[in-house]
Amino acid sequence: MAQKVAITGNEAVALAMKQINPDVVAAYPITPQTEIVQIFSTYVNNGLIDTEFVTVESEHSAMSATVGAASAGARAMTATSANGLALMWEIVYIAASNRLPIVMPVVNRALSGPINIHCDHSDAMGARDSGWIQLWSENTQEAYDNMIQAVRLAENPNVQLPVMVCMDGFIISHAMENAEVLPDEVVREFIGDYTPQKTLLDKENPVTAGPLAFTDSYFEFKRAQAEAMIQAKPYVLEVAREYAKVSGREYGLFETYKLEDAEVGIVVLGSTAGTAKNVVDKLRGQGFKAGLLKPRVFRPFPAEELATALGHLKALAVMDRADSFNAFSGPLFAEITAAMYDSGAQTKIVNYIYGLGGRDVGLGDIEKVYGHLARIAESGKVDQRLNYLGVRE
Amino acid sequence: MAVKELLDRYTRMEKLPHIWCPGCGHGIILGSVLRAIQRQNLEPDKTTIVSGIGCSSRAPGYMKFDTLHTTHGRALAFATGVKLARPELNVIVLSGDGDCAAIGGNHLIHAARRNINLTTVVFNNSIYGMTSGQYSPLTPHKRFATTAPYGNVDHPFDLCQLVIAAGATYVARGTAYHTQMLIDLIAKGIERKGFSFIEVVTQCPTYYGRKNKLGSAIDMLNWQKEHGVPVKAAAKLPPEKMEGKFVIGELHCTQRPEYVEEYQRIIDRMERE
Numbered sequence: 001m002a003q004k005v006a007i008t009g010n011e012a013v014a015l016a017m018k019q020i021n022p023d024v025v026a027a028y029p030i031t032p033q034t035e036i037v038q039i040f041s042t043y044v045n046n047g048l049i050d051t052e053f054v055t056v057e058s059e060h061s062a063m064s065a066t067v068g069a070a071s072a073g074a075r076a077m078t079a080t081s082a083n084g085l086a087l088m089w090e091i092v093y094i095a096a097s098n099r100l101p102i103v104m105p106v107v108n109r110a111l112s113g114p115i116n117i118h119c120d121h122s123d124a125m126g127a128r129d130s131g132w133i134q135l136w137s138e139n140t141q142e143a144y145d146n147m148i149q150a151v152r153l154a155e156n157p158n159v160q161l162p163v164m165v166c167m168d169g170f171i172i173s174h175a176m177e178n179a180e181v182l183p184d185e186v187v188r189e190f191i192g193d194y195t196p197q198k199t200l201l202d203k204e205n206p207v208t209a210g211p212l213a214f215t216d217s218y219f220e221f222k223r224a225q226a227e228a229m230i231q232a233k234p235y236v237l238e239v240a241r242e243y244a245k246v247s248g249r250e251y252g253l254f255e256t257y258k259l260e261d262a263e264v265g266i267v268v269l270g271s272t273a274g275t276a277k278n279v280v281d282k283l284r285g286q287g288f289k290a291g292l293l294k295p296r297v298f299r300p301f302p303a304e305e306l307a308t309a310l311g312h313l314k315a316l317a318v319m320d321r322a323d324s325f326n327a328f329s330g331p332l333f334a335e336i337t338a339a340m341y342d343s344g345a346q347t348k349i350v351n352y353i354y355g356l357g358g359r360d361v362g363l364g365d366i367e368k369v370y371g372h373l374a375r376i377a378e379s380g381k382v383d384q385r386l387n388y389l390g391v392r393e
Numbered sequence: 394m395a396v397k398e399l400l401d402r403y404t405r406m407e408k409l410p411h412i413w414c415p416g417c418g419h420g421i422i423l424g425s426v427l428r429a430i431q432r433q434n435l436e437p438d439k440t441t442i443v444s445g446i447g448c449s450s451r452a453p454g455y456m457k458f459d460t461l462h463t464t465h466g467r468a469l470a471f472a473t474g475v476k477l478a479r480p481e482l483n484v485i486v487l488s489g490d491g492d493c494a495a496i497g498g499n500h501l502i503h504a505a506r507r508n509i510n511l512t513t514v515v516f517n518n519s520i521y522g523m524t525s526g527q528y529s530p531l532t533p534h535k536r537f538a539t540t541a542p543y544g545n546v547d548h549p550f551d552l553c554q555l556v557i558a559a560g561a562t563y564v565a566r567g568t569a570y571h572t573q574m575l576i577d578l579i580a581k582g583i584e585r586k587g588f589s590f591i592e593v594v595t596q597c598p599t600y601y602g603r604k605n606k607l608g609s610a611i612d613m614l615n616w617q618k619e620h621g622v623p624v625k626a627a628a629k630l631p632p633e634k635m636e637g638k639f640v641i642g643e644l645h646c647t648q649r650p651e652y653v654e655e656y657q658r659i660i661d662r663m664e665r666e
Contacts, residue, residue: 028496029524038525038539045542055527055540057495058466083446083464115446115462 002180002247009140009172012179013079013105013165014039016147018049019187020103023074026054026065030084031117032169033107037079059084063091070100071209073199075151077102081169082109082123089127095162096131097225098209101154101194102162104132105147108270108321109169110357118358119169121269125322125331131225133163133232134299138255138273141179142296143167145249148182151191152239159232160197168271170358186246233300253302254295256309258284262291264373265310267336268319269295272354272361279366290370301335307343310336314377317369319352319389329386348382354389365390403427403437408455413448414522416602416610418569418595422516423452425572425593426485429579433483440483443472445497448523448597449489449516466497469504472511480653483583486513490531491521494550498530501552505559505588509652512582512589515552518597526600537604552592557645562587564645569595570617571641578643587651594621594639 007015014036017025025044027037044053052069056062062078069076080088085106095102111122124134135150137143143165150163167173182190198207213221233253240251257277259265268276273294283290293309295302310316318337320330328334333351340347352369355361369389376382400406404427413419430440440458444450446465453460463471472486493501493515504511520538521527528538528545531552535544553564563585567575575593582589596602596613607613624642627635 029521029527031524034524041540042542057498057530087465112464 002182004178004180006176007140007179007181008035008174008176009137009143009167010035010107010174011039012140012144012181013147013167014043015181016144016187017077018043019182019184020075020077020148020151020191021049021188022051022077024052024054024066024069024076026056026062026069026076026078028056028059028062028080028084030059030081032109032173033079033081033084033105035173036105036107059087060091063088063095066102066104067091067095067098067100070095070102071098071200073196073201075155075194076100077104079105079107081107082111082117085123085127086111092127092130092132094210097221099160099225099228100162101160103147103150103154104162104164105143106164106166107169107173108166116357117169119171119271119321120356120358121166121321122323122356124164124166127164128299128331131161131229132299133159133161133229133236134297135163135165136269136296136298137165137167137172138271138294139179140172140175140177141249143172144179144181145243145247145251146296148187148190149239149243149251152242153232153235155194156235156239157197159228159235161228161232166270171271180247180249182247190243190246229300233297233302236297236300251296253297253305254293254309257292257294259291259293259309261289262313263289264315264370264377265291265293265313266317266319266366266369266373267293267295267310267332269298269321269332272319272321272366275361275363276366279363279370282363283367283370288370288374295332298332301339303335303339303342306336307339307345310340311343311345311347313347315373316347316349317352317373318349319354319369321355323353323356348376348380350376350382350385350387352387352389356391359390361390399427399431403430403457404455405457411455412451414597414599416596416598416613417448417522418518418597418610418614419448419452419516421569421572422514422575422593422595423455425575426452426487426514426579427456428576429583430485432576432580433583435483435583439481440485441475442485442487443468443475444487445489445492446523447489447492447521448518449487450492452487452516466492466495467500468492469497469500469511469513473504473507473509476509476511476653477656480510480657484511485583486511488513488515489522490515490517490519490552491527491529494530494552501556502559505556505561505590507652508560508562508587508649510586510588512579513591514579514582515590515592516595517552517592518595518601520597520601520604522597522600526604532601536601538601539604553590553644556588556590560588560649561590561645562647562649563589563643565590565643566592566594566639566641568617568621568641569593570614571621574623574642581643585646587649594641
C-alpha cells in the first residue's frame with residue numbers, strides 16, 4: 001500500500017534512493033543538497049541497503065567516482081547543488097557522452113557570485129547543453145516520483161543517458177509537505193534489475209571507456225549522442241505511463257493548468273508553478289482567462305508539443321529563474337520562442353527573470369505578470385520583451 | 394591595544410556579532426590573526442585577506458581589509474594571483490581543514506613548493522562544520538563523524554609535515570587555547586618572506602565534539618592545553634610520552650628563494666636582453 005507521509009524534499013529523494021538501492025553512491029557535502037546524501041548514508045550505516053557509499057574530497061571526484069562505477073556496470077548515483085555542479089562540469093559532459101545512465105538529484109541553488117545558498121535555476125540551466133536529461137519538480141511528490149522514473153528512463157537501452165532530477169533548493173528540499181510514497185517492493189519491481197550493455201568488468205569482451213576520438217570520429221559520437229536525446233522523448237512518456245499504473249499519478253512532458261481556453265498564460269518551472277496556479281484560480285474567479293504551463297522535461301526539449309499547447313494564446317510570459325546574461329533573454333524564453341516561431345503561432349511573448357538567489361515570489365508578483373499580459377493581449381503589442389520581477393532598480 | 398581599539402581598527406563592527414556556534418574556536422583564531430596583524434603594524438590598505446569556503450572562510454567577512462571570499466578550496470590559487478599581480482600587498486589566506494587539505498590540497502602543496510610569499514592560517518577543527526560534520530582529511534583515525542559512524546577508517550595528514558616536505562619555509566602549529574603563542578606564530582609567519590603556514594588546532598563542539606563525546610568547548614580547550622606539547626619540551630620526551638599528543642610551536646624555519654622575486658628576476662633579465 002502506498003503511504004501518505006509528511007516529508008521534506010530532501011527526505012523524499014533520500015527515501016527514493018533507499019528504495020532504488022543503487023550499487024554505488026559517491027558524495028561530497030554542499031548546501032542545500034547535503035541532507036540527501038547524509039540521510040542516505042544513515043540507511044547504508046544501518047544496513048538497510050547494500051550500497052557502496054564513497055565519501056570523496058570534491059564534487060569533481062564525486063562525479064568521477066560515479067562515472068567510474070557506472071562504467072563498471074554499476075547503478076551509480078550522486079547528488080549536488082550549484083557550485084558543486086559547476087565543479088563537476090568536466091565529468092558531467094563525460095557522463096553524458098559515455099552514455100552512462102547515472103541519476104543525480106540537483107537541488108537548485110544560485111551559482112556564485114556573490115555566493116548565495118538559496119534557490120534559483122542557474123546551476124541546472126548552465127548544464128542544459130551537457131547532454132543530460134532534465135526532469136523538473138514542482139513539489140516533494142514530484143521530486144520523489146521523478147527520481148524513480150529517472151532510473152527506468154536512464155537505463156532504457158534505447159536511451160542510455162544520465163538524468164538530473166531538479167528541485168528547488170530550500171523551497172522544496174527543506175519544506176515539509178504531504179507526499180505519497182510507494183512500498184519498497186513496488187519501487188524495486190518498477191525499476192527492475194539493471195543489466196548494463198557493456199561493462200569494464202566483462203573480461204570476455206574487454207572495452208575501453210573514454211579513449212581519444214579525433215577529427216575522424218568525434219563528430220559521429222556526438223551525432224549519436226544527439227540522436228539518443230531525440231529518441232528519448234517517447235520513452236519519457238512510456239516510463240510515465242508505466243509509473244501511473246503503479247502510483248496512480250500521471251506525468252507528461254509538461255503539465256497544463258486551465259490552459260486550453262486561456263487567452264493569456266505563463267510558462268514557469270519548479271515550485272513557483274504552485275504559487276502561480278493559485279493566481280490562475282483567483283483570476284479565473286474574476287472572469288479573466290488565465291492559464292499556465294509547467295515544463296517537466298526540459299531535456300529533451302519538447303518543442304512541437306509546447307508550441308501546440310501554447311500557440312492559441314494571445315499573450316504569453318515565459319518565466320526564467322536564471323539569466324543568460326546575453327543581453328536578450330533567459331534560457332527558457334529563448335527556446336520556447338524558437339519553438340513558437342517554427343509553429344507559426346502569433347502569440348506575443350515576453351520574458352520575466354525572477355527569484356534569483358532565492359528572492360521570494362509572491363502571489364502579487366505573479367498577478368503583475370498576468371496584468372502585463374492582459375495589456376499586451378488588448379493592444380496586440382509587446383512593449384517590453386525582457387522584464388525583471390521583484391528586483392530593486 | 395585595548396580590545397575596543399583593535400575591533401574599531403580592524404573589524405567591520407556592523408557585521409558583528411559573528412555567526413559561529415557558541416564555543417567555536419574560530420573567533421579566538423580571528424582575534425589572534427588581528428593581533429598579529431596589529432603587532433606587525435600592517436597597513437590595512439596594503440593587506441588583503443583571502444578565504445575559500447567553510448566555517449573558517451567566514452572570517453574575512455568580519456575583517457576591515459580588502460578581502461576576497463573565493464570558491465571552495467581555491468583560496469591559495471586566488472591568493473597566488475593577487476600576490477603575483479600586486480607583490481607589495483601582504484596577502485593572508487584563512488582556510489579550514491576541509492577547504493585546505495581536501496578539495497584544495499593540490500593548491501596547498503604547490504603554493505608551498507613555489508615558496509610564494511603568503512601567510513596561510515588553517516583553522517583545523519577536524520571536521521566539515523558548515524555542512525554538519527562530515528570527516529575531513531584531518532579527522533583523526535577512529536574518530537567519529539556523520540560520515541564515519543563506525544570510526545574514521547582513514548588516517549589524517551600531518552599537514553605541517555606535508556607542507557615542510559613540499560617546500561614551505563616557515564611552518565608552525567598552534568592551538569586556540571595557547572593564544573599568546575598563536576599570536577607570536579602568526580606574527581612571525583607574516584614577517585617571514587616565503588610561504589608561511591600556521592596550522593591552528595581548534596574546537597568544534599557542535600559537530601566534532603558532540604560526535605566524539607568530547608564535552609563542552611572548555612573541555613575541548615583543556616584537551617588542547619593538555620595535549621599540545623611545545624617543541625622544546627617535546628624534544629626531551631621519549632616517544633611513548635608523546636603518544637596521542639601533538640607538537641606545537643615553530644616546527645620549521647628556513648630560507649629559499651621566494652617565488653614572486655624569482656619571477657621578477659626573469660622579467661628584469663628579459664627586459665635587459
